[in-house]
Amino acid sequence: MDNDPAAPKSQRLDGLIGQGRAVKALPMGVVYPLNGDALAGALEPARDGLIEPVLVGPEAPIRDLARKLEIDLGATRIVDVPDAEAAAATAAAMAGRGEVLALMKGSLHTDTLLHAVVQKEAGLRTGRLLSHCALIFSPAYGRRIILSDAAINIAPDLDAKRDICQNAIFLAHAVGIAVPKVAIVSAVETVRSKMPSTLDGAALAKMADRRQIVGGIVDGPLDLDGAVDPAAARIKKIVSPVAGMADVLIAANIDAANAMYKEFLFMAGAQAACCVMGAKVPIVLTSRADSAETRTLSAALAVIVADAVRRKPDLFEGPSGE
Missing domain, CATH: 3.40.718.10 (Isopropylmalate Dehydrogenase)
Incomplete structure (x- = not known):
């Protein structure tokens, strides 16, 4: 294969973390983080200086889970809503208002989160498919x-x-x-x-x-x-x-x-x-099989995308299906 032998080191994704850190920590809505992977997936990139997580879900169970897992939530903001559907709708609305600039899936079903994102009242639609x-x-x-x-x-x-x-x-x-x-x-x-x-x-x-x-x-x-x-x-x-x-x-x-x-x-x-692309904000979909590295790199990518959209919005305007 005719690839540059020097390319592997320069092309690795580790550099995404440094790029993300160069941007002010991004407020990211973490939707219904009610299992260990989802909660860790939010707090690991926060410790790396990439995001400021806003946890959207039932506050008492989130705090109970954190205590059980010996996770220090510190001053992490929690928006208290009762269930997954309410968490998805609330987080999507927050993104539409600019309170958060990206979303991360927690332990709810992907369909529940994306259904909330594409609702007209959320204000996140671009006319393109997600x-x-x-x-x-x-x-x-x-x-x-x-x-x-x-x-x-x-x-x-x-x-x-x-x-x-x-x-x-x-x-x-x-x-x-x-x-x-x-x-x-x-x-x-x-x-x-x-x-x-x-x-x-x-x-x-x-x-x-x-x-x-x-x-x-x-x-x-x-x-x-x-x-x-x-x-x-x-x-x-x-x-x-x-x-x-x-x-x-x-x-x-x-x-x-x-x-x-x-x-x-x-x-x-x-x-x-x-x-996930196609909305006005990037969306990180975590998976139970994802490694900690993949979760952190995905958060870094979302930070880079959100910053690029903020700096050069015209670059991300194009044909839509509407």
């Missing part, structure tokens, strides 16, 4: 790559994939990729009428040409090796500004994206930082 983006570094590959959508959209249609592409491009901008190269991944690199993912890839590439997707270079369909390996792209004679050096991978559906994500983490020793 989608999950993972910034990944694998030592075996040697450079950062963004993967979407491994967690939210099950079988996205063409319009949904347009929003998934746009959200991933905006995340790439936030982490310093000025013109991200986006690969629409399929099993082959040619358009085939019996393979819907190849038709979507070709359509999305043309939509980018027509500025229905902005801020990046989009090409597809591309098979995975043709998207990320310059040698494979040369051998297959793929003529494309994206082939071999993709910054963003857009999978055909949640099955493909989720499998790729977990292969990176559990079989290739990858680092990951994840957040």
Whole structure:
């Protein structure tokens, strides 16, 4: 693989923490942190100076859990609401008012949190679909790559994939990729009428040409090796500004994206930082299987995204589905 041998150290995600620390600690609404992972997921990045957590949920059970786990809440603010649905609605409204600049999922169901986020009264809608983006570094590959959508959209249609592409491009901008190269991944690199993912890839590439997707270079369909390996792209004679050096991978559906994500983490020793894009604030979705490193890196990524949106809002405006 034609990757720069010096790249692994410079491309690792550890630097996200330093970038996040350079920003004033971000007020982050932590929604219903009623288990140990959720509470630790909020307080670990707080100790690293990344966020000022605002715990939204029933105060007495949160304090009881902290005592049981011997966690010192100190002066951490708690917004007392009775249940998960109320916590999600309250946190979303706080984000809409600018009281918090990011959200983190606690121990409630993802659907409950995202349902509150997309309600009109929350004031967080952009007109684009919400989608999950993972910034990944694998030592075996040697450079950062963004993967979407491994967690939210099950079988996205063409319009949904347009929003998934746009959200991933905006995340790439936030982490310093000025013109991200986006690969629409399929099993082959040619358009085939019996393979819907190849038709979507070709359509999305043309939509980018027509500025229905902005801020990046989009090409597809591309098979995975043709998207990320310059040698494979040369051998297959793929003529494309994206082939071999993709910054963003857009999978055909949640099955493909989720499998790729977990292969990176559990079989290739990858680092990951994840957040949900498409709302006016970044949203961190924690998982029981996430390592402490992934939780902290994801919080750092949310800080970087929120700061980028604050500093350069025009950079994150683009076509919407409304």
